[in-house]
Amino acid sequence: MAQQPPQTAPTPAEAFDQVVNRRRSVRVFDAEAAFDPEAVARSIDRALLSPNSSNLQLWEFYRVRSPQALAKARPICLNQNAAKTARELVVVVVRRDKWRQHAKANLDFLKSQFDGSNPKRERQALDYYSKLMPIAYTNDPVGVAGLAKKSFQTAVGLVRPMYREAGWNDMRVSAHKSVALAAQTFMLSIAAEGLDSCPMEGFDSARMKSLLGLPLLAEVSMVIGVGPRKPEGVYGPRFRVPREQVVFEL
Amino acid sequence: MAQQPPQTAPTPAEAFDQVVNRRRSVRVFDAEAAFDPEAVARSIDRALLSPNSSNLQLWEFYRVRSPQALAKARPICLNQNAAKTARELVVVVVRRDKWRQHAKANLDFLKSQFDGSNPKRERQALDYYSKLMPIAYTNDPVGVAGLAKKSFQTAVGLVRPMYREAGWNDMRVSAHKSVALAAQTFMLSIAAEGLDSCPMEGFDSARMKSLLGLPLLAEVSMVIGVGPRKPEGVYGPRFRVPREQVVFEL
Numbered sequence: 001m002a003q004q005p006p007q008t009a010p011t012p013a014e015a016f017d018q019v020v021n022r023r024r025s026v027r028v029f030d031a032e033a034a035f036d037p038e039a040v041a042r043s044i045d046r047a048l049l050s051p052n053s054s055n056l057q058l059w060e061f062y063r064v065r066s067p068q069a070l071a072k073a074r075p076i077c078l079n080q081n082a083a084k085t086a087r088e089l090v091v092v093v094v095r096r097d098k099w100r101q102h103a104k105a106n107l108d109f110l111k112s113q114f115d116g117s118n119p120k121r122e123r124q125a126l127d128y129y130s131k132l133m134p135i136a137y138t139n140d141p142v143g144v145a146g147l148a149k150k151s152f153q154t155a156v157g158l159v160r161p162m163y164r165e166a167g168w169n170d171m172r173v174s175a176h177k178s179v180a181l182a183a184q185t186f187m188l189s190i191a192a193e194g195l196d197s198c199p200m201e202g203f204d205s206a207r208m209k210s211l212l213g214l215p216l217l218a219e220v221s222m223v224i225g226v227g228p229r230k231p232e233g234v235y236g237p238r239f240r241v242p243r244e245q246v247v248f249e250l
Numbered sequence: 251m252a253q254q255p256p257q258t259a260p261t262p263a264e265a266f267d268q269v270v271n272r273r274r275s276v277r278v279f280d281a282e283a284a285f286d287p288e289a290v291a292r293s294i295d296r297a298l299l300s301p302n303s304s305n306l307q308l309w310e311f312y313r314v315r316s317p318q319a320l321a322k323a324r325p326i327c328l329n330q331n332a333a334k335t336a337r338e339l340v341v342v343v344v345r346r347d348k349w350r351q352h353a354k355a356n357l358d359f360l361k362s363q364f365d366g367s368n369p370k371r372e373r374q375a376l377d378y379y380s381k382l383m384p385i386a387y388t389n390d391p392v393g394v395a396g397l398a399k400k401s402f403q404t405a406v407g408l409v410r411p412m413y414r415e416a417g418w419n420d421m422r423v424s425a426h427k428s429v430a431l432a433a434q435t436f437m438l439s440i441a442a443e444g445l446d447s448c449p450m451e452g453f454d455s456a457r458m459k460s461l462l463g464l465p466l467l468a469e470v471s472m473v474i475g476v477g478p479r480k481p482e483g484v485y486g487p488r489f490r491v492p493r494e495q496v497v498f499e500l
Contacts, residue, residue, distance in 0.1 A: 250319035
């Protein structure tokens, strides 16, 4: 017997709850069921509204859709089921090398907005993108700049609270973090659209970068398979470690 | 004049769209407006359902709520407005050091579920947590294990697609990525609950770890200020780089 329909529309929080509970990592997609590629486009647009470090938006989304591109991308994802059966593969990319370009775009936007009504905050915002950021983002993989900045931060940190993440790998972590925020907005949106996804880290990053024509400093964050689920595509019930082992209060 | 109410309840995709558009980084919270701490608890519970690498759930959420703890945490967040005015600070933590414990929890759960109905997949899942994962996760900051694994992967990668992220910092990136997925579920949930948030990376990680009593290998992913917004807490209109610069199709 069918369930009774709810008497009232869900609240926004209840609707969000349903999206979170619907989202599972789906490893077998249905080749026949309805699939609207516009739902993927809308979900990427929502992902682009995610918060991110200094609003630099160091992300890119590559939709692998054509049969030819999919045929190349599937083996790069080690032919795992989620990649073999996905209707689209969305490759989420980290572009640290674009920080100067995007910092300038922010700066130009801020200048166009400011009207002198709050001179102090306007000055701070402009200084942030034109002065502080070049110091924070200038880095090298060998670690010379990072070591210099870290030494300074550690010294200051002895006497007062101080930001400490300045090394090449710290900045790498920061960029990946921001891009992951967008990836999660994308996956939740796909669930809200009534579709399914599977985030994959098991792929050949070198071959994927070559397929996408990416430069050396670009990194692949994850590859997300998208499509409508087959029931057997969810491999089992959800397992979570008990809440009291991971949530604390001070 | 008030807007006409919508004639029908929003679809799940429309409701999600409203959540994404509501979420802004709010830097000034309202000290007087209604604030239900249970909305934070529900949002953490939803965050815990986020996808993550190998389902290891290497995350922790610390709710900084008491006046005493908040008084200590705010200067650690460099007294920025979002930290000074937040009703709660939720510190999102990466616990790579817990991989063995959580891998065992997954293994125990899988064993309790399996009934011999799909012996091949059951064997693969058990091998994954008991054999493959110890190879993947055993690592050292100096990089001896990482170098050995990377050499092997590069050699194999010459002849066929191969997973390549095996170094200490690669694993660090991977863990931070998974934790960021959960952080974004949390922030979107806070928006769905009608509240606001501000993710912060500007804090003293050493002092924060000390406040939370965290071990050396734990890392703070971000500190999220939570509360109801003041209108002036949104510092300006959203700026996004044009879609065509960051979204591509193959």
